[in-house]
Amino acid sequence: MIEIEHITKRYGETTVVDDVSMVIEPRTVTVIVGTSGSGKTTLLRMINRLVEPTSGTIKLDGTDNRSVPGHELRRSIGYAIQGNGLFPHRTVAQNIATVPSLLGWDAARIKARVDELLSLLQLDPAAFGPRYPHELSGGQQQRVGVARALAAEPNVLLMDEPFGALDPIIRTKAQEDLLAIQKRFGTTIILVTHDMEEAVHLGHRIAVMDAGRLVQYATPAEILARPANDFVETLIGTSDRPFKLLSLGAVGDAVEPGQASGEGIRAGASQRDALAELLWSGRAAMPVTSEDGAALGRVTVEGLLKRAARPQ
Amino acid sequence: MKAWIPLLLRLCLLALLIAFLTNPLWFEPLLKPLTQNGAPAIYNQGSLMSLAIQHLRTVAIATAAAIVVAVALAILVTRPVGVEFLPLSRSLVNIGQTFPPVAVLALAVPAVGFGEKPTLIALFLYGLLPIFENTLTGLTTTPANIVEAARGAGMTGWQRLLKVELPLSVPVILAGIRLSVVISLATATIGSTVAAKTLGEVIIAGLQSNNLAFVLQGGLIVAALAVLIYDALSALERMAAKRMGQVAA
Ligand SMILES: Nc1ncnc2c1ncn2[C@@H]1O[C@H](COP(=O)(O)OP(=O)(O)OP(=O)(O)O)[C@@H](O)[C@H]1O
Ligand SMILES: [Mg+2]
Numbered sequence: 001m002i003e004i005e006h007i008t009k010r011y012g013e014t015t016v017v018d019d020v021s022m023v024i025e026p027r028t029v030t031v032i033v034g035t036s037g038s039g040k041t042t043l044l045r046m047i048n049r050l051v052e053p054t055s056g057t058i059k060l061d062g063t064d065n066r067s068v069p070g071h072e073l074r075r076s077i078g079y080a081i082q083g084n085g086l087f088p089h090r091t092v093a094q095n096i097a098t099v100p101s102l103l104g105w106d107a108a109r110i111k112a113r114v115d116e117l118l119s120l121l122q123l124d125p126a127a128f129g130p131r132y133p134h135e136l137s138g139g140q141q142q143r144v145g146v147a148r149a150l151a152a153e154p155n156v157l158l159m160d161e162p163f164g165a166l167d168p169i170i171r172t173k174a175q176e177d178l179l180a181i182q183k184r185f186g187t188t189i190i191l192v193t194h195d196m197e198e199a200v201h202l203g204h205r206i207a208v209m210d211a212g213r214l215v216q217y218a219t220p221a222e223i224l225a226r227p228a229n230d231f232v233e234t235l236i237g238t239s240d241r242p243f244k245l246l247s248l249g250a251v252g253d254a255v256e257p258g259q260a261s262g263e264g265i266r267a268g269a270s271q272r273d274a275l276a277e278l279l280w281s282g283r284a285a286m287p288v289t290s291e292d293g294a295a296l297g298r299v300t301v302e303g304l305l306k307r308a309a310r311p312q
Numbered sequence: 313m314k315a316w317i318p319l320l321l322r323l324c325l326l327a328l329l330i331a332f333l334t335n336p337l338w339f340e341p342l343l344k345p346l347t348q349n350g351a352p353a354i355y356n357q358g359s360l361m362s363l364a365i366q367h368l369r370t371v372a373i374a375t376a377a378a379i380v381v382a383v384a385l386a387i388l389v390t391r392p393v394g395v396e397f398l399p400l401s402r403s404l405v406n407i408g409q410t411f412p413p414v415a416v417l418a419l420a421v422p423a424v425g426f427g428e429k430p431t432l433i434a435l436f437l438y439g440l441l442p443i444f445e446n447t448l449t450g451l452t453t454t455p456a457n458i459v460e461a462a463r464g465a466g467m468t469g470w471q472r473l474l475k476v477e478l479p480l481s482v483p484v485i486l487a488g489i490r491l492s493v494v495i496s497l498a499t500a501t502i503g504s505t506v507a508a509k510t511l512g513e514v515i516i517a518g519l520q521s522n523n524l525a526f527v528l529q530g531g532l533i534v535a536a537l538a539v540l541i542y543d544a545l546s547a548l549e550r551m552a553a554k555r556m557g558q559v560a561a
Contacts, residue, residue, distance in 0.1 A: 048464065050460065050463055050464055071463075071466045071467065071468045072466065073466070074463070074464055074465065074466035075465070075466030076466075079461075079464035079465070081457055081460055081461045081464055082457070083457050084461075085457040085458050085460060085461030085464075086458075086461070087458060087461070087462070087475075087476060088458070088480070088556045089476075089479045089480055089555065089556045098465045098467075099465050099466060102465065102466055102467065102471070132555065132556070134556075148465070
């Protein structure tokens, strides 16, 4: 658990982060969104003390993050910097091994971990381990940056716009990979983005920042249904609110009894995908199957549209 | 031009240099026309080979000392504890440069006597600036997000220096060393005026006896050494830069 209590950061006269308090539950994904310059990076970097707050405290599992020296704290917290920041003079494997070697892991353990992470991120350890960062594509560099942040099995992972520079297809893939990793290791992830779509997709909770203030901190459904003010509303974008809302739910939760013909959809897909598929194929209903192929029932346009309405 | 031609030219130059140093008499017919009244065409008051080795040795010692001091100084003034000394150290090192080499020699002789020592002092002082400036440039221009990534990974200040900032500065530090070596190779010749054993001896002997052949062979050996060492260090620098995905300047 991460408790941020009345944290403020000032540079001279300007207040960059203004009295922010929030509690982040363990093993969840929290997304910080806001426009450029709203203080997202600064807030994130106060958690691992790359930036020292002007006032306020941050507690990690109940202990003040100032109770250990900064560099030791940072070895226990994963950090994927804005724009990957790989060390250009070190190979991919050496980059990933950064924190483990600072912690004094033995060579065999480091190698096993590096190979595990590379495989997990779909990079062949034998092919990519010995390469230098400039020999990778942007998407591959980004994955190595995530692998480096995860290397020492941190409980907490801070990510600053990790997917900013990726094309939409790779981006979606990288988001799925991240969610899979989060489930597998149970990492508490705090991720910064300025993309509300990404925030809704990834976050268990979303923190909206505006000019240094935390204007709303709630679940995606809550934020979509009841934006705290005009700023949050603009950030969501009113035109596709219903679709964002649908994207939060799984088809499995919208199943109705009954039959339907034609191609089916898996229960794990999002309701938004189901609606899109129904509208596109001109059908009123389609069958739903479980992951192992068993028939579960059907989803209907009518049923989905009800779910797309603003929650009461 | 084909890529191998420059390499071939350098290998020829190296072969020529070695041939000249080991068997200078082979070249006597070439230099003979430059002499008058039957004066010797090839330096005969000592072995050219041993002078060249002495010359290189003097430059190597002075450069090694300059590297240690200049890099240490640059590291010191880029640490939080040392920033106050940045302007001071800059001006100190610059003074080393504005002093004419001959004056350094003249001042050093009464203090340390004739021989190699005053030359070492002069070369050391002249070698400092390029290495210091370049190390400073390297250490202060490490990309901010890479330094931040190193901090974020939990490196201490010294670990950042040794594992990130210095390695990334290697190409520009090497460029400074290259400059310093070339300056020293040339400056070392005047060391012979205070009895240091360098190739300057050949040139001075030529000037004293009005023997153009001596002057020319002394000058050419120094020039050939400078060109070859300059090129070798440039190649090293390019290799270092390439490894980091940088394009050599
Ligand atoms: N070291 C610093 N000194 C002075 N001002 C700073 C410093 N670091 C950040 N700021 C200012 O604080 C504000 C917030 O910066 P921050 O990097 O937290 O924004 P951000 O929300 O991450 O923006 P972006 O989306 O562009 O990354 C900016 O106006 C920035 O200029
Ligand atoms: Mg930022």
